[in-house]
Amino acid sequence: MSSATNMLEESIGNHLLRTATWPKPAGIYIALFTTLPLEDGTGGVEVSGGNYARVQNGPSDAAWNAPTGGNGEFSNAAAVVYGAPNANWGNVVGAGIYDASTGGSLLAMANLDTTRNIVAGDPAPNFPAGALKFIFA
Incomplete structure (x- = not known):
């Protein structure tokens, strides 16, 4: 299951329905969490230390597959x-x-889909193509 944050939902709503505009981010960075945040963006615990850093992935058509079947899954x-x-x-x-x-x-x-305990000495964690999914529905 995935979820847009309240901030993103409000930014899109204001962009579509009001005079405020929301610029597309110049970079999209993928973070990993040991505790997933709430929709208001609070309460999450992002991995830190041990050679961890967010990975840039787009925004671009080469970085993300278009949704198919009308389900909003990227x-x-x-x-x-x-x-x-x-x-x-x-x-x-x-x-x-x-x-x-x-x-x-x-x-x-x-x-x-499957949680993973990542420890020192593990191979570099990765998401093969198609494995990292976000649904905007």
């Missing part, structure tokens, strides 16, 4: 690869879309 078009962990990252339960490599605004988040 998936990564190419592998999203993180650095190899040199410390324990913990049990990763979800991913999020941010508009910055650090800080920034959380735009959407999704639970992973």
Whole structure:
């Protein structure tokens, strides 16, 4: 399951229905979470330390597959690869879309199909093409 944050929903609504405009982010960065945030963007615990950094993935057609079948599901078009962990990252339960490599605004988040405990010495965590999915419905 994935969800747009309240901030993204309000930005899109204001852009469509009011005079305010919402610019497309210059970069899309994929974060990993050990606790998924709430829709208001609070309460989440992002992985930190141990060679972890958000991975830029777009925005571009080469980075994300278009939704098919009218379900609003977007998936990564190419592998999203993180650095190899040199410390324990913990049990990763979800991913999020941010508009910055650090800080920034959380735009959407999704639970992973399978949680993964990432420890020092593991191979670089990755999402093969099509494995990272966000639904905007």
